[in-house]
Amino acid sequence: MNLTTDTIASHNDDRVARHRNLLAPWTDSIEQTESIIEKLMAFQIAIPSWALGTGGTRFGRFPGGGEPRSLEEKISDVGLLHALNRSSGAISLHIPWDIPQDAQAVRQLADSYGLAFDAVNSNTFQDQPDQLESYKFGSLQHVDRAVRQQAIDHNIEVIRHGVELGSKSLTVWLSDGSSFPGQLNFRKAFERTLGGLQDIYAALPDDWKLFVEYKAFEPNFYSTTVGDWGSSYLYASKLGPKAYTLVDLGHHLPNANIEQIVAILLMEGKLGGFHFNDSKYGDDDLTAGSIKPYQLFLIFNELVGGMDARGMSHATDLGWMIDASHNVKDPLEDLLQSVEAIQLAYAQALLVDRDALEAARDNNDVVQAQEILQDAFRTDVRPLVAEARRRAGGALQPLALYRSLHIRDQLIRERGAKSVATGL
Numbered sequence: 001m002n003l004t005t006d007t008i009a010s011h012n013d014d015r016v017a018r019h020r021n022l023l024a025p026w027t028d029s030i031e032q033t034e035s036i037i038e039k040l041m042a043f044q045i046a047i048p049s050w051a052l053g054t055g056g057t058r059f060g061r062f063p064g065g066g067e068p069r070s071l072e073e074k075i076s077d078v079g080l081l082h083a084l085n086r087s088s089g090a091i092s093l094h095i096p097w098d099i100p101q102d103a104q105a106v107r108q109l110a111d112s113y114g115l116a117f118d119a120v121n122s123n124t125f126q127d128q129p130d131q132l133e134s135y136k137f138g139s140l141q142h143v144d145r146a147v148r149q150q151a152i153d154h155n156i157e158v159i160r161h162g163v164e165l166g167s168k169s170l171t172v173w174l175s176d177g178s179s180f181p182g183q184l185n186f187r188k189a190f191e192r193t194l195g196g197l198q199d200i201y202a203a204l205p206d207d208w209k210l211f212v213e214y215k216a217f218e219p220n221f222y223s224t225t226v227g228d229w230g231s232s233y234l235y236a237s238k239l240g241p242k243a244y245t246l247v248d249l250g251h252h253l254p255n256a257n258i259e260q261i262v263a264i265l266l267m268e269g270k271l272g273g274f275h276f277n278d279s280k281y282g283d284d285d286l287t288a289g290s291i292k293p294y295q296l297f298l299i300f301n302e303l304v305g306g307m308d309a310r311g312m313s314h315a316t317d318l319g320w321m322i323d324a325s326h327n328v329k330d331p332l333e334d335l336l337q338s339v340e341a342i343q344l345a346y347a348q349a350l351l352v353d354r355d356a357l358e359a360a361r362d363n364n365d366v367v368q369a370q371e372i373l374q375d376a377f378r379t380d381v382r383p384l385v386a387e388a389r390r391r392a393g394g395a396l397q398p399l400a401l402y403r404s405l406h407i408r409d410q411l412i413r414e415r416g417a418k419s420v421a422t423g424l
């Protein structure tokens, strides 16, 4: 599906007068406004290849039709999102759900849409039909050396695919853990897992990063071997300077203070990237910002403050990615919503008066500190995000344009009503 610049221009022409009215109050503080718009234009959020189909739950799946049937069609879907919002300029692959047959051709295709390849992800949480050993009792933690070696070899194979595509990082999420007390020797499981990660780390190219993603629960419900940011940090520290912690917002125990975790990891130079989503109960993988938008803002507040303090670039120094699932929504619509929610939180965090906030903190002025944050959070920054999109060549209202063009109907006609994308 290709979206022409003319289509976007005519959509914008119809809306630009109203948009300019909404933007008018922002011209009073022109320097700050321009600086925020520039930062938003540079900010890209990677789309996971496995979020382009309807995910479903373990109880059922209700495919909406027109789902991508191949890696090429997944790239085309992300290309479409990027054409609409100019902020989804990367795709993250999950191997073996996505195996590039001809890496050069796949790379060229992505390039034609202006897409880069973000982190590649390994999968040792499912058994594949042709595999010798089973991951039923874990992968890198497994008591059997042969299982561990199979998982190590798989990760090295994933790095190889990533190198061919121009990716620069590997995300390792392990479902390893135990379901019942007594099942596992925690210390031995940790040591075996560390040994496996060390072998994978040794295979990383010099300019690559390894992201260790943690998760407190599921599919094991008693213990997880990389269960929290503390253990991920420990693995990353023991591995070396190319290893970092990856924070998936849905992987914490209820009410965890994620913004504090982010602040500390960033301070230690060990925050590598994000999987953005939202949740009410567990790893619900809902649209970013749909349940706890204030939390998303508070996380961005730490990111902006912490990254600026370390002189890091918001555009390049962290891996920003969505990790969501869609049971009842059109995946492409949901992804447009998530990207916008992330940009809004970022823009609001850029509004925070950091000097005033520090002064309030130093004076123990709790009320003022809270007011400063809430003032930024309650500001409607939608015109800024829309303006950044317009200047970058995107649509003022991506979702409205997507709907008015009946893109899902077109995809169903092209790919069929029963196409099902690979993924969870």
Ligand code: LRH
Pocket (backbone or CB within 6 Å): 050, 121, 173, 213, 215, 248, 275, 283, 323, 424
């Ligand atoms: C695990 C997870 C991890 C996987 C993805 C499919 O819950 O967040 O990032 O790779 O889901």
Ligand code: MN
Pocket (backbone or CB within 6 Å): 173, 213, 248, 275, 323
């Ligand atoms: Mn994740």
Ligand code: MN
Pocket (backbone or CB within 6 Å): 248, 250, 251, 283, 323
């Ligand atoms: Mn998850």
